[in-house]
Amino acid sequence: MSMTPFRYARPMALRDALADLTEHPEARVLAGGMSLLPLMKMDLAAPERLIDLGRVQELQGITETPDGIRIGAMTRHFELASDEVVGRCAPIVAQAAAHVGDPQVRHRGTIGGSLAHADPAADLPAAMLAADAVIEAASADGSRMIPAADFFVGPLVTELRPGEMLVAVRIPMLQGRRQHYEKVPHPASGYAVVGVAISLAVAGGVVQEARIGVTGVAGHAYRAHAAERALEGEGLNPGVIAKASSLAAEGEEILGDAVYASAEYRRHLLQVTLSRALQRVS
Amino acid sequence: MxxxxxxxxxxxxxxxxxxxxxxxxxxxxxxxxxxxxxxxxxxxxxxxxxxxxxxxxxxxxxxxxxxxxxxxxxxxxxxxxxxLAGPDGLHPLQAAFRARHALQCGFCTPGVLMTAAGLLRESPRPSPTEIRAGLDGILCRCTGYENIVAAVGEAAAAIGEAM
CATH class of the missing domain: 3.10.20.30 (Beta-grasp domain)
Known part of the structure; x- marks a missing residue:
């Protein structure tokens, strides 16, 4: 399957990549290519120019910061899944990364690419929401921080502006929180039919703060605020879990498809999946 | 354009x-x-x-x-x-695939072998569960996978013994 020709840039420095994107606003940024290249092969995307970020050193690496970790946009899924720092400080991120695609996809795919692509059934967006992650976006004019809760706005649509690219993800220290990612994968594609990421601060048997990220069921990953509120101030007992789970779709338009999962099925599966996740950490 | x-x-x-x-x-x-x-x-x-x-x-x-x-x-x-094969003949994975009949039509076999070769470098003695997870990214329409999983386990053991 041949791809339509395109122009190709492979900058060595972030500054050069951002300048290229400013000069060519129609260009697409290439990270691991696990979403963009299939779209191009199927002629669903035909960018005139690709800016390959594979050599940009500033986008690599995972570092500990005073209040958490910073993950470079070009960090690959297999690195996230196996990295000692991520496993210690943000296990929910490592766990979700291990669910992405298959080994070959995890060897190429990146956190920046996955989040910027914003597939409504991708795993990492749910983990970002549960982790209270902050997306670091940069353009030639400077950088800005976008809370994950504001980042995903529609199917394949994010808060990133033209000329901007995702350069890193900042995750607050989550050590000590009860975390879990529960996923029901589509049997053929492996994408989430439903995916629920939870991160709970629990003290004295009482949930102090709850974060629930949901993927796969709506036009974009979202935080289940009503379910979070139902948990906060309560113990993780069966009644509270049932109540919170019943609120997982509150205020959201749940999508259905004719082939595999109707909206009604997904809504039910979401409730079951959140309930399983909460039982897992209770 | x-x-x-x-x-x-x-x-x-x-x-x-x-x-x-x-x-x-x-x-x-x-x-x-x-x-x-x-x-x-x-x-x-x-x-x-x-x-x-x-x-x-x-x-x-x-x-x-x-x-x-x-x-x-x-x-x-x-x-x-x-x-994959060295100067001494078949790679242990290839030998195990042959011995275990881990292929029929053989179309997917190059990809399965290379996937398994990568898996064994990351995880030299994988459990059957780890082998199945490691082969998640390949599809074989002939074998039903059982013989592939067995062959990869056998190759891992053979490589371990040779070292």
Missing amino acids: PEQVSTTAVVLTVNGETHTESLPANMLLSEYLRDHLHLTGTHVGCDTSQCGACTVLVDGLSVKSCTVLAVSLDESRIETVEG
Whole structure:
């Protein structure tokens, strides 16, 4: 399957990549290519120019910061899944990364690419929401921080502006929180039919703060605020879990498809999946 | 639409041999291996990064060559099924696949072998569960996978004994 020709840039420095994107606003940024290249092969995307970020050193690496970790946009899924720092400080991120695609996809795919692509059934967006992650976006004019809760706005649509690219993800220290990612994968594609990421601060048997990220069921990953509120101030007992789970779709338009999962099925599966996740950490 | 395709200079090491190339940016790694180097052991099945028949190793990691641009692999070390057997004959994985009848039509086999080769480097003594998880990215329509899983386990044991 041949791809339509395109122009190709492979900058060595972030500054050069951002300048290229400013000069060519129609260009697409290439990270691991696990979403963009299939779209191009199927002629669903035909960018005139690709800016390959594979050599940009500033986008690599995972570092500990005073209040958490910073993950470079070009960090690959297999690195996230196996990295000692991520496993210690943000296990929910490592766990979700291990669910992405298959080994070959995890060897190429990146956190920046996955989040910027914003597939409504991708795993990492749910983990970002549960982790209270902050997306670091940069353009030639400077950088800005976008809370994950504001980042995903529609199917394949994010808060990133033209000329901007995702350069890193900042995750607050989550050590000590009860975390879990529960996923029901589509049997053929492996994408989430439903995916629920939870991160709970629990003290004295009482949930102090709850974060629930949901993927796969709506036009974009979202935080289940009503379910979070139902948990906060309560113990993780069966009644509270049932109540919170019943609120997982509150205020959201749940999508259905004719082939595999109707909206009604997904809504039910979401409730079951959140309930399983909460039982897992209770 | 660009009127002419520009090329990009890359240095690629394939099965230990270094190639200095000037390639069109839209050339996939699978196209480079098969059409340019005539290494047709790498098979293209679905061509949509589902089936894994085109899997090769890039810097020791399994990737689907139908979904990687050759030009993005500058200075990388690529291993294909042609490089698997050593001077002493079949690689332990190949020998185990033969002994265990882990193939029928053989179309997916190059990709399965390279996926398994990458798995054994990351995890030299995988459990059957780890083998199944490691082979998640390949599809085989003949074998039902049982013999493949057994062969990979047997090869891991053989490599362990030889060391």
